[in-house]
Amino acid sequence: MIPLRRYGRRCPMHSHQENKPRKPRAPWRLEPLRKRLAWFTLACLVVATAGSIAFHRLGALPTGAVPQSTQILDSEGTVIATLAGGVNRRPVKLADISPWLVKATLAVEDRRFYEHSGVDVRGLARAAWVDVRHLSKREGASTLTQQLARNLYLSHQRTWSRKLKEAWYAARLEQTYSKDEILQMYLNQIYYGHGAYGAEAAARMYFGKSAKDLTLSESALLAGIPKGPRYYSPHLHPAEAEKRRHTVLQAMLETKEITREQATAASRDKPVVKPLPEEPDRNAPYFADYVKRIAVERLGIDERLLNEGGLSITTTLDMNMQRAAEEAVKRGFPKDSQLQTALVAMDPRNGYIKAMVGGLSYKRNQYNRVFATTRQPGSSFKPIVYATALEQRVVTPSTRFRSEPTIFYYDNNREIYRPSNFNDRYFNTEISLRQAIAASDNIYAVNTIMQVGPEEVMSTARRLGITSPLKAVPSLALGTFPVSPFEMASAYSVFANGGSKTSALAILRIQDRDGKVLYEAHPHSTPVMPPSVAYVTTRLLQSVFDAGGTAHRVAGMIKRPVAGKTGTTDSDAWFVGYTPELTAAVWVGYDRGRSLGSGDAHRAAPIFADFLEGALKEKPPTDFPMPEGVVSVYVDPGNGMLATSGCPKPVLETFLVGTEPTEMCSVHGEAEADKESSGANGGGWWKKMRRMWHW
Template identity: 45%
Template sequence: MLEIMTDQRFRKTAKVFRAALFIGMICAALFFLVYFSIIGYAKILGPPPLAVPQSTLYMADDGSVIGESNSGQKRYWVPLKDISPDLVKATISIEDRNFYAHNGFDYKRIAGAIIADIKAMAKVQGASTITQQYARNLYLEHEKTWKRKLTEAFYTLRLEMNYSKNEILEGYLNTIYYGSGAYGVQAASQFYFGKDARDLTLAEASMLAGVPKGPSIYSPLANEKKANDRQAVVLRSMEIKEYISRAEADEAAEAPLKLVGKHQRDSVGQAPYFQDAVQKELKYTLKLDDRTIALGGLKVYTTVNLEQQQLAEEMVAKHISEDSEIQAGFVAMDPRTGHVKAMVGGRNYEESPFNRAMQAVRQPGSTMKPLLYYAALENGFTPSTTMKSELTTFRFDDGSSEYTPHNFNNKYAEDEITMAQALALSDNVYAVKTHLFLGEEMLVDTAKRFGLSTNMAQVPSLALGTSGVRVLEMASAYSLFANGGQYVEPVLIERVESHDGTVLFEAEESGKQILKPELASVMNHMLTGMFDPKLNGYSSVTGITMVDEMSRPYAGKSGSTNTDSWMIGYTPQLVTAVWTGYDVGKPIVKSTEKVYSKNVWFNFMEKALEDEPAAPFKTAKGTIGVFVNPENGKIATANCPVKRLTYFKDGTEPQEYCTDHLDAGEEHPKKPAKEHEEKPEKKPWYKRIFSL
């Protein structure tokens, strides 16, 4: 009976064992099936993206940072090699000592944490590895749910399968939160210590490594004692890992720390109008979306020159009265490349971010005349072409409509003047006569060739700048004269890089020959006339007040309407356009306000170029210089009291000597040399057209 009972128990135990073994095998099979399914699925999915929100940085032409996108979070990505080794070691020792040994999960640490939690009957110890924390920072919220933990584990697995340990460590150090809006070691280093992450000392690194456990508790700015206690723990961990000696740990613990507690770029940033323009360029020209621009960690290398930008802002502030409501638009650019070196869109960005340098469309006044006179040169005019300056009424439509342009202060020569003098004195009658002779469509077409995109009305007053333009486009238009006739697109951005250094955009060198080089040369010399007293006539040249203080040759043109004041001028190295006026189009009445644009332009140019050589305007092949009497444009003789070297397209230079200053009975001057031989005289076209 006992044998029977023993046999039954044995068979029952064997049956249970077999069932347990079978169930165990099924569970093991299911476990391995699930495990390898997860591994396979993770492999199929491939590497998870490592993109994280980062601040986009804007650089000046010297590589210095002028601003950044601002979402309330400071995020800058730096490669592992640019992070202090002490900070790397401190982080590993306090956060994950076995980082380089495990595959994403530290099972021994997990077991220890479970036992500690059971003993305390509460969660008292964490076991997350650096990879797990990185996965959480990249892809998950910080809620404490089983779903989040399982998802975290899956991402941890994917990270370990597809990225090296150093890549994971670099990502972690660039995403961990250090408090006060600083994400990543670079932002934290700059905030707490005012230096880059690569320059941290052992004392600074050990202090910073302790902050992520609780930024509001262990920040040295929040609680100095707790921060010091936490630093001591970090140093002890580094000592245990044999990263440092006991002596080094003691020295770092006693080292005084100089805390800053300020983000390096908290304000609007430098050149705010320029930065706005760059952001619009990124969006509308490069077609980047708003999120990429704001949080893509881009490095945008711009063309702005910080010294010239600061100088431009200073000149606007200095030369426009604080009491005045006059606004300003300012652009300085390199005519050789189109690179915009300075931009001011108004007197106070925080009060008005409206960019008057790019967005405002204002009447250019007489600054339109150089474009007109270039068209005239292409159609047979020369600097010596004369027309009568007198009050003139032009009648149209069989006399049913009329137009009477007026000169400044209603002064007229009441005689013939040359085109060179008309430009220097800004004679309006000469300009309208030229415009009407060429045809009203000619100036519209010429303006488009010069890059002006605004609509131009085909009316007689267009010669006097009554159709609106933009400051940036006018600076670009004058660049064609300065660089010998090539149109170069205004450039704000030289290069754009992604957070990992991939070049997304790089500006190409542009330059299309639009003007004839020899005629551009002629125009350059004509545009120096506003600063040349030799061209004084019935009034002084328009730049007479600047002549005595000029340090170099300038070419340029001023312009004004009732509501707008302009000055555009250049050297071969730099073109600057300045507009001043009221936003509401109110008339500029005060004489002091009428000269704001000239004062800003002249003082900026003088200071911006003071360390540059006084470069002359090169004379293009196909031009010839002749000394002429500026009053009549004829070849000057020894008797002429004033002689001015004037350039012409070769073959269009004057052939007739001036006889206005011969004494009675004196012989007529000799004929010119062969290249200046006189041509048969005939009545000029302009006398036939304008017999008024």
């Protein structure tokens, strides 16, 4: 047994202030106010602390809060997951905890533990001074006893009133229990992440051994976790956990609990951490994990409070849509497939995430591929290119480029780019934008980005919600830079929502065990693209379901207006699409980037179609609302000119007002019957149709 040492006072280090530049003083009007506030606050804290120590006998310690499970609910209030339903805690005596862990904990959490009486007045004064000078609550200065009091009796809100209560309870604990008893309670109470409370449970979970058998290296790792159980988790952030372990070892060296040789040896001895135990079955497990991450990392909910505070978290998930997603994924793959997938669906009108599938089996692999930023979107990125060109009025639906092998020069003609079409299939003639989208012609896409400029495309991508790294090169048009399915669903939602972006939401409301609202979402939309551009892009993307389109094979599965785009690379298959009320992105591929087989490359679109109809089966079909600023006219698909009655297969095409063709087709001419009637009734049928769709 390594004896514990009670810490004495440490000699102050020489500061050498004469060598440091003086910090600029605050504005003269604020400096006196800050000083007065600082001294007033210090006086209040000293009086309150002294009062708590002097009169603590007047009140008994309250009963410690009983841990309650937090529930995650779908949008209708149905429980989809329960967090920490059985708290992992194994109380042990202090003698059954490794002295290395005790020393490491004291060195990094409370070096003067055996000197103070529950409250470190010097540390508290220093924290108050920093808080007042900076007009914020940036200092902690909680002793180990105060942390125990907070965990047992208080919330984790960073307020001065809570700090005063914390000091009161800490003083009462010091009067009621011995130092070793307090230390024992602390080491049995503190949260070490992943549902483990106390040193014994943590030692068994991370290292598969009892707390009394922990080595110095393992103890340093464990002692560093409570400061940020998620951030310093060796499972979630191994690099940060390793840095924290070295910090703990350095603290032990500074307090002379270990020698430099021991510190060096422990630094080299990296602990072997056990895999986390498999979680039981639950609804929407990938989504539940995402909700936990958002609550802790974005909303600032304390992880201990999240796991045992009895919170109620109402989410945006629609369980009917979630089941439709899971069933579509299951039907889309053969049994025991080695492929992986991701599906995320959201309501484009408010950003609510409605369904999320992060892989084929959560039990086998908890990695959520919805947020994987290692996958090339391929041609599913092209709508961003075309929307940019439409908005800049560089191209229109009638703009024609020749589909044939082409060499492109860029960077002042110093670089060459030779794109090719899938299987080297080309039209070998001029094609329209609609034809290019339907057939996913790469040459047309590169011609477009060369016309509008890669920088403009990148700007549009950022506006739509693409945050992954991109480069301003011609290959950007073909989706060669990895993005996540989540980003693609967010970007397409702007098209579906008429050009307005609403940030994705998973959590609507968080309430504590008493029903008090701790957080409530307030979604709002921001226009990032003209509605007319979003609408024209949508009309063009509907062509992928037409005869000859890349998604024509699934057109019969969908019974409502829908737009979307396929995307295929050597190792990734995508389909991203939407209706007015739902956007979904589907990715299929292998985790290690293995090449897809010919059959596997076509799995994404059927999964999308199956999911869409299942998710919206109770909702009637709705069309995309037409905004102002667009006009629909009949054109000849062969040349893009206004169709005449002689054109054999005219198509109704939608344009931004002012970009529609004005010349009549000169190839086919007017039918004889229409020529004769045009003088009598003022024009043929095609002229009436030109006017019928004008806004």
